[in-house]
Amino acid sequence: MPxxxxxxxxxxxxxxxxxxxxxxxxxINEQLFLVDAGEGVQRQMARAGISPLKLRAVFIxxxxxxxxxxxxxLLSTLGLYGRRTPLRIYAPRPFGEAxxxxxxxxxxxxxxxxxxxxxDTTKHRIIFENDTTEVWSLPLRHRVPTAxxxxxxxxxxxxxxxYAIERYGLDPHQIVAAKRGEDVELSSREIxxxxxxxxxxxxxxxxxxxxxxxxxxxxxKMIQGVDMLYHxxxxxxxxxxxxxxxxxxxxxxxxxxxxxADAGKLLIGHFSSRYKDLEALxxxxxxxxxxxxxxxxxxxxxxxxxxxxx
Amino acid sequence: MPxxxxxxxxxxxxxxxxxxxxxxxxxINEQLFLVDAGEGVQRQMARAGISPLKLRAVFIxxxxxxxxxxxxxLLSTLGLYGRRTPLRIYAPRPFGEAxxxxxxxxxxxxxxxxxxxxxDTTKHRIIFENDTTEVWSLPLRHRVPTAxxxxxxxxxxxxxxxYAIERYGLDPHQIVAAKRGEDVELSSREIxxxxxxxxxxxxxxxxxxxxxxxxxxxxxKMIQGVDMLYHxxxxxxxxxxxxxxxxxxxxxxxxxxxxxADAGKLLIGHFSSRYKDLEALxxxxxxxxxxxxxxxxxxxxxxxxxxxxx
Numbered sequence: 001m002p003x004x005x006x007x008x009x010x011x012x013x014x015x016x017x018x019x020x021x022x023x024x025x026x027x028i029n030e031q032l033f034l035v036d037a038g039e040g041v042q043r044q045m046a047r048a049g050i051s052p053l054k055l056r057a058v059f060i061x062x063x064x065x066x067x068x069x070x071x072x073x074l075l076s077t078l079g080l081y082g083r084r085t086p087l088r089i090y091a092p093r094p095f096g097e098a099x100x101x102x103x104x105x106x107x108x109x110x111x112x113x114x115x116x117x118x119x120d121t122t123k124h125r126i127i128f129e130n131d132t133t134e135v136w137s138l139p140l141r142h143r144v145p146t147a148x149x150x151x152x153x154x155x156x157x158x159x160x161x162x163y164a165i166e167r168y169g170l171d172p173h174q175i176v177a178a179k180r181g182e183d184v185e186l187s188s189r190e191i192x193x194x195x196x197x198x199x200x201x202x203x204x205x206x207x208x209x210x211x212x213x214x215x216x217x218x219x220x221k222m223i224q225g226v227d228m229l230y231h232x233x234x235x236x237x238x239x240x241x242x243x244x245x246x247x248x249x250x251x252x253x254x255x256x257x258x259x260x261a262d263a264g265k266l267l268i269g270h271f272s273s274r275y276k277d278l279e280a281l282x283x284x285x286x287x288x289x290x291x292x293x294x295x296x297x298x299x300x301x302x303x304x305x306x307x308x309x310x
Numbered sequence: 311m312p313x314x315x316x317x318x319x320x321x322x323x324x325x326x327x328x329x330x331x332x333x334x335x336x337x338i339n340e341q342l343f344l345v346d347a348g349e350g351v352q353r354q355m356a357r358a359g360i361s362p363l364k365l366r367a368v369f370i371x372x373x374x375x376x377x378x379x380x381x382x383x384l385l386s387t388l389g390l391y392g393r394r395t396p397l398r399i400y401a402p403r404p405f406g407e408a409x410x411x412x413x414x415x416x417x418x419x420x421x422x423x424x425x426x427x428x429x430d431t432t433k434h435r436i437i438f439e440n441d442t443t444e445v446w447s448l449p450l451r452h453r454v455p456t457a458x459x460x461x462x463x464x465x466x467x468x469x470x471x472x473y474a475i476e477r478y479g480l481d482p483h484q485i486v487a488a489k490r491g492e493d494v495e496l497s498s499r500e501i502x503x504x505x506x507x508x509x510x511x512x513x514x515x516x517x518x519x520x521x522x523x524x525x526x527x528x529x530x531k532m533i534q535g536v537d538m539l540y541h542x543x544x545x546x547x548x549x550x551x552x553x554x555x556x557x558x559x560x561x562x563x564x565x566x567x568x569x570x571a572d573a574g575k576l577l578i579g580h581f582s583s584r585y586k587d588l589e590a591l592x593x594x595x596x597x598x599x600x601x602x603x604x605x606x607x608x609x610x611x612x613x614x615x616x617x618x619x620x
Contacts (some may be wrong), residue, residue, distance in 0.1 A: 046327040072379060080324055
């Protein structure tokens, strides 16, 4: 049960003829979550073959246009497609006001309800949870209130091995008991310890989205051990002062956070439009954190297997 | 001094992986006007090599998202690019409320002022005018208040021919008088009639943008003699009832308006996403009005010369 992240856009605020602003779809346990929604996100989803009707929820990091202007056209399109299920949108203030104005002026008659859930950008806490998945807010340091999001698979339920079922002739009641984690007493009175009967079908994995933000050591602690990290790197290492001033990170900042968090892999993006040579940027990160990749638009990054802990 | 119309988008509301929603740039007397602003318009301008900083004004037909959602990101970008000149946006109610919410929630600190000019969609009147150009509102028949726009070159000022200047030895005062349309008295007391001295540098031309609308014979009268007409044709001729119900036109409706208006050329677009074969659609229009073209995205249509009146 891998986590897959499809990059729909990766540019910073100044538009280019080739790139789209921030947007990603995170597929975790076959649930699709949209994370940020820069202009053009719905066409980018169409290109990537992702049906917008399958979106389970939306997470918006902050109220800068390059992270959210694509959401409103998408909400309209979901209406045209006849969505009925309410759609939860997790976003900081004042998203509710923007949503209210959008619904009042453009879409007073949608067949479904977009529901705003306010994200407190000062808190690191669980904001979404179901049987298989947790999403945590991550306080980021930008010019306006901004949250990152940490997606975590929960420990999956135990499966009983085919071998054990045959070896011990387990009946349905015994199988259910084993799945609950119990030892099983056979008709022979022999007690088989649970760990001889069961296995975890997959190790729980995690993905963190962190854009836009200044360098934050506190952030690295909150995402400790994350399997894959997207961290913005708007500027080259030489532009440290500019990055700090504008509430952004450099390639080195992103790499340091990945290193401190002991991340499995680092994706960098949100590059300033001034940079044409992205390879030079990724090399700067790799000097500090070798497992760095450019979060190229149109690419799907998959966490297939739990890496072996160093 | 041709009029040039660059099609930036031509799709109807349902987004596709290949097309963009309605947006055009009209170049009239070297002034650039944006007409409708569907999502992605700023990237489409970049692709077409049109600098958004050169926009003189914006005209929005109506408040459906596929005609306006690209405007707000564009307004933000103009701020990033440091525009200082106010930008007038001609649009029906309630555009002012949308602009107010956008500025308050996303762009409280723009370096220029976007100024809304309300368009009364019930009136056919001049809403923009300068020395060379007029723009007229065109009442359209859609599900919400909607205006088309008629761009007209004014009769250009007279030029004095080189031949006359040399032939009669005109001095600067005499040239200025001739440009004002006056006859000129030479030092010999001979009076030269103005029509022997001057010419009109170009015949005034016109372009009408009509989307979205039901068929309207009244509209055809308002644009009588237009040199080029963009008229929506959301549906094939067989879908007349659906078109009427939805406040849209068929290929035949568009052709009839062009025919009644004695237009020079017809561009059709805003096709429903159900149609894959656009050639079949344009053929339907050509049965009635042969000079029909598909308003293909990325194409620039130019009115080079005044056609000879039939």
